[in-house]
Amino acid sequence: MRRPLGIRRRYPTDHVTAALRYQVATSVKLGGGRERVAGLRLVATDCDVALGHGTEARGTAIALLLAVSGRPVGDEEVSGSGAATLVGPGR
Template identity: 60%
Template sequence: MSSRDGAVAWPAVHEERRALIEDLATARPEQWATPSLCPDWDVHDVVAHLVDSAKTTRWGFMRRLAAARFDFDRDNAAGVARERAATPAATLAEFRRVLTETKTPPAAPATRLVEAIVHGEDIRRPLGITRNYPIEHVATALQHQLKTSVSMGGGQQRAAALRLVATDSDVDAGTGAEVRGTTLSLLLAVSGRPVDQNEFAGEGAAEFVKRLTPTPRR
């Protein structure tokens, strides 16, 4: 990570972590058992994953991945088990403690922002919570996902041969049948999250929604 990229990315990541902590501060304990948008994970699991991610260094990630026999899902499951405390309150307290960490696996700085926003929505949407995200945060995350292969946690293939036009930012990417939607809806879709077709318009919307399949939990 270059110091310049980090200087831009980390304040945004920290802002998103802080906002999610605030949203969860008043959640009832039973709400933490709500299924998230991540297959097989509830809200508590996703928060534990965010804690684990905030603590993960580049070398630590490589050691862990080797121990998991290079299976991302196995590594993620181990991280959740390690960081999921006995109570939601304890897990949230640990998330608050690591809020300003700048540790990261070996990946572009924008991946931390993608994670903060997409996992934030993995939690917020099932709980009926909405956030008015700074649009520049979401646009940066979407632009990164459109340049990154699905195999690396991105969404490049899901947008292939389509033109994605954000209705609330200046993102206008790709060529082909047009798909219009909010920057957040487009980000969630290319990140493999279930998004209703009604969130999109344009001649390419139906084809776009057909491509939206669950993605590995990264």
């Protein structure tokens, strides 16, 4: 709810990364994002987390979590050669 309203907040990194790891390991059918990140390597730019293998998508842990969860993120929030795959249309 905060992001659409332009309200920014810092989230505890350990909680965000735990949620990101869970989403990456869980099927979309069960509310996760495993299929969304197939063939991607996610690299968090604000903490020491790198998940998966393949084309790289870089962003803050919260931006990656939102994208993996199927939530919209700005084009400027995720970079790398795998960014379009992660945040592009149909994702």
